[in-house]
Amino acid sequence: MTDSISRQETRKSGASKPDSSPGLHRCLSGNHLDDTSYYTGHPGVSEAKTDQDMERDSTIDLEDTDTDGASSISPEVIDGIEVERDVELGREKTQKSTKSVRDPNLVTWEGPHDPENPKNWKIGRKWAAVLVVSSFTFISPVSSSMVAPALTSISSDLHIENSIEQSLVLSIFVLAYAIGPLFLGPLSEMFGRVIIVQVSNLVYLFFNLGCGLAQTKGQLIAFRFLAGLGGSAPLALGGGVLSDLFTAEERGKAISIYSLAPLLGPAVGPIAGGFIAENTTWRWVFYATTIADAVIQIVGLFYLQETFPPVLLGRKKNKLIKETGNQDLHTEWDVPDRTIIKALSVSLTRPFKLLGTQIIIQVLAVYMAYLYGIMYLVLSTFPGLWEGVYNESVGMGGLNYISLGVGFFLGTQICAPVQDRIYRELKARNNGVGKPEFRVPLMIPGALLVPVGLFWYGWSAQAKTHWIVPNIGAAIFAAGTIIGFQCIQTYIVDSYTKYAASAVGAATVLRSLAGFGFPLFAPYMYAALDYGWGNSLIGFIAIGLGWPAPILLWIYGERLRTRSTFAAG
Known part of the structure; x- marks a missing residue:
């Protein structure tokens, strides 16, 4: 409490002397995604950090220090380097750089329970x-x-x-x-x-x-x-x-x-x-x-x-x-010369930098894009199937889309609680330390449901079975798709906490291009292969992309993150 009062008095006076208490102090702030980070090297002085600086920081020797329950400062950002990834993954210790000293003019949250912090x-x-x-x-x-x-x-x-x-x-x-x-x-x-x-x-x-x-x-x-x-x-x-x-x-x-x-x-x-x-x-x-x-x-x-x-x-x-x-007050994100052009230059290049260098993102982005593309491809087949083959009216044919909605809903209801439960149990077995890889196990049943649903939908449609049979296949496909989407998204966010926006952006670019392009060739593919072999083709590709991905991430994911200058260690 005394420390908090003295900091407020220092702010009012505009003083810039560092706190004389011994030890290293954390400069902390709230969670942020994909923003240029800053650290305080000396009292009242902020240095903007470029991508190269951020990458260099990953090689700085860090010392582990125990966080005590009495601390009034939330361990989320240290020297402007976000460590929420460590807090959220359940680590009992935080890391801080030997560069750090207290900056009395740094505006941050008022402790870990500040009601203005969105997490509170x-x-x-x-x-x-x-x-x-x-x-x-x-x-x-x-x-x-x-x-x-x-x-x-x-x-x-x-x-x-x-x-x-x-x-x-x-x-x-x-x-x-x-x-x-x-x-x-x-x-x-x-x-x-x-x-x-x-x-x-x-x-x-x-x-x-x-x-x-x-x-x-x-x-x-x-x-x-x-x-x-x-x-x-x-x-x-x-x-x-x-x-x-x-x-x-x-x-x-x-x-x-x-x-x-x-x-x-x-x-x-x-x-x-x-x-x-x-x-x-x-x-x-x-x-x-x-x-x-x-x-x-x-x-x-x-x-x-x-x-x-x-x-x-x-x-x-x-x-x-x-x-x-006090005009010296600042946050760790203040940049005097920051412009929209500079921000755009980072935004336009970093997703492609991540996509070009991060194997994790490459694997997941390609699989996510494929799921999104075949989802729109399947959607594009519905009017021709239900209105042409099954001779339903436009309105009645539209009702068949309910099967996809049911599959998405059921997949969500299964994925959300099961994924959180798996994460908690694996974290408990790992001495309370969480890992992004704990999001992987549920990807496996999702990767199984996608091709099963495609085979079911395609061959039953070609055989002109009762209308409920292709709809069941579509629902199975939809459930597998949403499970895959949710596991991929949470894994990326957990793995690239600071750069999550760019990492998700890289996946979004590929995903959207697939959603745009796949329906364009759908009429020609189904005209040549019909529903049975057409869906079987995309189902076999889904097996080739979806089945190895979770296994590789479970075995090599942590090793790849450790080597990365962008991913959470």
């Missing part, structure tokens, strides 16, 4: 943010697929004459998902996650409305792409919001809900789109999603509050400067 928010406030972000993440993918049942009507009205252009109307939205996060990520680091999510959502809202008003196919395709750019924000930034709010052991359930949204959306969208297209005009497909998104936007203004610690601490610093007049 009340549970209702946390889950309100989770639900709003998940709703944003749901409505955007709904728009990506809701147009599918209306493609025939759109093609007739806007003179779209071939299957490639039809598929482009559907998948151009997903292509924007690969581009938007590269720009939105650094903007969120400068201005905050929530403001970027909400402004981007307005961009999505207006251009999605523009799609409904489009008079030519060129206008529709262009507006779909721009709407996708805006709609990519919650997919790019939502995971960061969850990381701000929850520790690793708490994060599983939140991520299960959040990661369900972008997969459930493409399944729910065509159900509603089918009935809308059948009973009204295709333009109401876009009007309906615009109205729903406007409601979510209004709710978000009240219940989605900023969670990004650098922004929150920046606001705290500005408030203290006004109150004390």
